[in-house]
Amino acid sequence: MLSSRQLGLIVALTITGLGIAYGFSIPLVYGFMVGLLTLIMFSLQAGSSWSILMRSMWEGVKHTKEVIWILGLVGILIPTWTASGTIPYMIDQGLAFIHPGYYLTFSFVLAAIISMLLGTSSGTLSSVGIPLIGIGALLQIPLPMVAGALVSGAFVGDRTSPFSSANQLVAASTGVTVKQQFQAMLPTTVGALIICFAFYAAIDVNGIWHANAHVHLEMQFVRSFAYSLWLIVPVLVLLSSILLRLRTRYGFLLSIGAAVVTGSVLQHVNMADWVQLMWSGYHPAAFPALKTKGLSSMLELMALIALAGAFNGILEAGRVLQPYMQKLLGTTSGSMFAATVRTALFGFGLALVACTQTLPIMMTGRSLMPFWEERFPRSQLSRVVADTSLITSAMVPWNLLAIVCGTIVGVPVEQYVVFAPFLWALPVCTLVWSIRHRERRVQHAL
Structure with a gap:
């Protein structure tokens, strides 16, 4: 000892x-x-x-091998989603539908809803966080603010969702049922949600992006990518696999495979380029905002x-x-x-x-x-x-x-x-x- x-x-x-x-x-x-x-x-x-x-x-x-898998696959997923056109497409579509005046509040609420369904912070941040970060950058909202809203929302489900492994681990470690735990956590959950909503609403109202909410941003990447509804398939595959309670690594692998297929067909990315960008990241000269890291990082x-x-x-x-x-x-x-x-x-x-x-x-x-x-x-x-x-x-x-x-x-x-x-x-x-x-x-x- x-x-x-x-x-x-x-x-x-x-x-x-x-x-x-x-x-x-x-x-x-x-x-x-x-x-x-x-x-x-x-x-x-x-x-x-x-x-x-x-x-x-x-x-x-x-x-820790599951976390190691997730981290390595995130390094592959982000550049494949970008090169396939999935992230550029979601950013451009988001610019047309999201009201920028309350962007932080919207990001928090959406991430919280998705995380309650998925029960995982990493799955939530990967599926909705990545495109929302890109949209926030184009709206010139400070990225730490956007990231904070997304992480806050992601941990609503990571802590509270009955599907969350962390939530179940707390219940098992303290000898209570998930239902008993939810009832005990409800007062502090409501209090924290009220604080978050008021926090982001106040920042949104006082932010310069609220004053410029009437400004319409044109699509940024449509000239360099072939757009199609098929580009959301990698995201749907990831969400579906997590909802079906597949292991997170399998969801990431399936989503990467879907991105490679759609990118090969629509953007004509060849296999040699896929291997290179998976390892080193995606580095487009025309769009520095889309630059990503790869597995090596x-x-x-x-x-x-x-x-x-x-x-x-x-x-x-x-x-x-x-x-x-x-x-x-x-x-x-x-x-x-x-x-x-x-x-x-x-x-x-x-x-x-x-x-x-x-x-x-x-x-x-x-x-x-x-x-x-x-x-x-x-x-x-x-x-x-x-x-x-x-x-x-x-x-x-x-x-x-x-x-x-x-x-x-x-x-x-x-x-x-x-x-x-x-x-x-x-x-x-x-x-x-x-x-x-x-x-x-x-x-x-x-």
Whole structure:
């Protein structure tokens, strides 16, 4: 077992390494390696063997393979959608139908609706986020604002939809049903949605794009692409596959295949060009706005996610954190507000170190459930975990959840997070509701 001093050093070195790498634009892999190597060294000193560590790391990597697949396929999907004409077509059609005066509000609401149906942030951002980002750029709306609206909407479903794997994981980790969890989350969900709607409506009304809403933009790309309704097939394929609950990677692969077929027929892209743009990205000289990255630009991020999986594998297999759980969290003998604060801080700390969304949800829910049950309903723990551990991972720049979102919308998390109130309003709402819950308990006792 690692000592508290060793564990503290691992946490400090991991966060410091990632922070320095991020601040100086050094590949995050190098920054994360500092913490991972320290964890390996201390684990060996504590008596673990190389074979056990390697097995633990491999198990951890296997748990992240779906995210690695998604990230790599996003690097292929975006350039294929662009070269096939799908994204240019959707942008031009969107310019004709979307009212620019309330663009941020529209983007948030549409992303929220789609995410509730799909139950996935990555699928939502890929299917509707990419074209909406392109339209926002042409309307000269700051892209961090558009990205924030899209990410906020995407996480409405990622957290709340019964089809969301994250939502189901919270329920399973806290020992409640999805229905019980939804009822417990409803007050904070409504509060966060009201805050988001008011936030985007206020920005829209005061934005220059609202004053210029009467300006009509002509189609931008019609002269260079052959347009047809067939161009929306890749998007429909992706949406349909997710609605049918196929694994996300298969939906991406099917959509890429559909884009290649339509692009080959309508835009006459040959196979050699497809291979080149899938690897290097799409770089049209005539339209810099359509420039995209390819698979090669994703390799570093895919390696980071694999290393994060290895890190988590050691933590889970060695039960490194469990001996310190009660000491770190104390007891729930105080108010629900105090318990909520400790739970939120612990989940955020795990998000900083583990670089995943899964580990904070699982460890916070499973480890705290015995303490919460002493005084509070399990459903309230599920509400707190959903409003903190699930959401705050998306605000950590080196967390794989934030990396995937930022990669799809093309805007780093530190730029859009201010404009994504659903992420930071939920923790506030859940703290307020915990205070109100305590007050209601006191009034009931009187």
